[in-house]
Amino acid sequence: MKFHWFHLMPYPDLPEDFRERYRGVWVDPPASELFDRKRGNEMYNEYLDELEYAAEVGFDGICVNEHHQNAYGLMPSPNIMAGSLARRTRNAKIVLMGNSVALYNPPIRVAEEMAMLDSISGGRIVAGFPVGTPMDSTYCYGMNPATLRERYREAIDLILKAWTSEQPFAYNGKYTQLRYVNIWPRTVQEPHPPVWVPGAGSVETWDMCVENNFLYAYLSYFGFERGRKNFDGYWETVDKHGAERNPYRAGFLQFIGVAENDAEAKELYAEPALYFYNRCLHMYPGFATPPGYATIPTIRRGLQSTLAHAAAQREFANLTWEDIIERGYVVAGSPDKVAQKINEMADVMNVGHLMVLMHYGNMSKETVMYNTRRFAEDVIPQLRDRFSEYEDHWWPSTTLEDPAHPAPLTPSAAA
């Protein structure tokens, strides 16, 4: 099993009465009222420190993602974060979860930036291609929900061709027309970085992932009871295509809180978890389902996206720590308890790549580092051999063995 340390980069100072004063955390909470300029400087530097720390203590991957106009996800550009991390980390892979390719015109911008990151990092990039949430793609970036998926597929097709073509080529797409495609630089990885698709629960996404040998990751904030329904559908699709039920073709996201025991877990993690579920998941339901975003088969199957689910849940306002634990939204407790839960999760969903959220809400840096260290030292070793009988084909395999590194700062520059 592999473990990836995922940061959402939430704004940590939303007021206590945020729910009453604003209709949601995403799209239109006014930055001018809520965002402190100086806090931005501290926050990004702290958050990057935390990601670097995770790389140092032995996580396989560190993850960044893309959101827009979102008070719980302050990475409009994951590639800027990844550029910084590529210089300051050595071994951990940098999992871009990912770039919303349909939003870039032309989409080869993504192919270029990811190739730059792969070059700088010596081939440590995982290329995530999400459709993009309704909030980000359709309300913030104005994409037409009716054509978003078609545009998304065309963009992936173009990017993969741009990475692999032996010759400059012309691309006559429905959404992108380019007379000359010939990107510089090339990726270090051959033929290109592994492709991961973070999905919310669209039937079509499963087919696309299996047909193209992309990893499918279900990013849920609601634990594995909700994840199970999705993965049942995904593994059925894998079977339908006659592909191998290899756990490394699947990823899942889980909130984690490692402590000495349950009491310490509550003391450390209850407040930031409640901050996340009460304030960060306060979503205006009108932004969850733009017409055309969910396809008709997905509506018929009743697979409400995880965010639509959040928007529908007014009870998050009154959630307690005990509810959060009982429902499995956060897996918290002693290292043995956490390892046992993850083993159960692996049994039920057959997932080889676990993305863990160890920072949530307004958690202090000190607590984040404690959580991260305890997981790396006391949990990962218990699970490392899980699924070792399978080969991971969805992981960078052509990373440079002896890559170039940043030169040390000269004394005058370091001062």
Add this chain to the structure above:
Amino acid sequence: MGFTSRTIMLANGREQVIHRAGAGTPVLWLHGLFGFDEDDPLVAALAESHDVIAPVCPGFADTAELVDLMDVHDLAQLYDDILVALGIGRAAVVGHSFGAMIGAELAARRQDAVACLVLLSPLGLWNDERPVADLFALPYPDMPSLLYADPSRASGGADTSSLDGDVERLVTLAQALTSVAKFLWPIPDRRLRTRLYRVVAPTLVVFGEEDAWVPPSYAEDFVAGLPNGHSETVPGVGHMLHLERPDEAIPLVTGFIEELATARLDAASS
């Protein structure tokens, strides 16, 4: 007057569902948000003395129909193809809401074919001072409050107050809104203002005084751009004006068509 439904083949091979009833001068009815409804009192009234032709807008029955229709021009061309396929040289065009916007596009495109035009609560223009509200960011249960002066008047497909668990109604509504959104997202302005000068047919613009989606003051914007347009306002109703107060809206529409279109049709045939 019962409507009959049939599927016709357009010149490009595309299939199109048409509802039709009545006899007399042809009236092309372009439905609004919730699709074609033969019990719509305005439609029924028109069919009493006209040959009412009502195509179902692509996407409303099957979103796959939208794949090759990328913008309002493709859609206006489709309605043009429908008139050609049915052999209708000239018709009165009556549209509601989104259908009215497409009616205006059709009139700009086919000056010869549109005898007169009725735009009921039309979309299609944008004024920064008075923005059109964002219907697409409303939870379904809140839609009647935007569309009706009195939301309790919403009925049938327009009553979206409780759809939970009713998959068939959810699918119907999702298909309709997907179709409309494909042509209007994210701001319902496809530069119709720059083409209004081509809409030479006598045009009646009608707004409900309490339309909370498209402010009724857009009547002035339409009339300012139309070479031959005037507007009426219906008090006490919202966007769904002809469903909220059919007694007020129907005589406006039928009176206008009979007076003007009949004269134009007579002139054309003499």
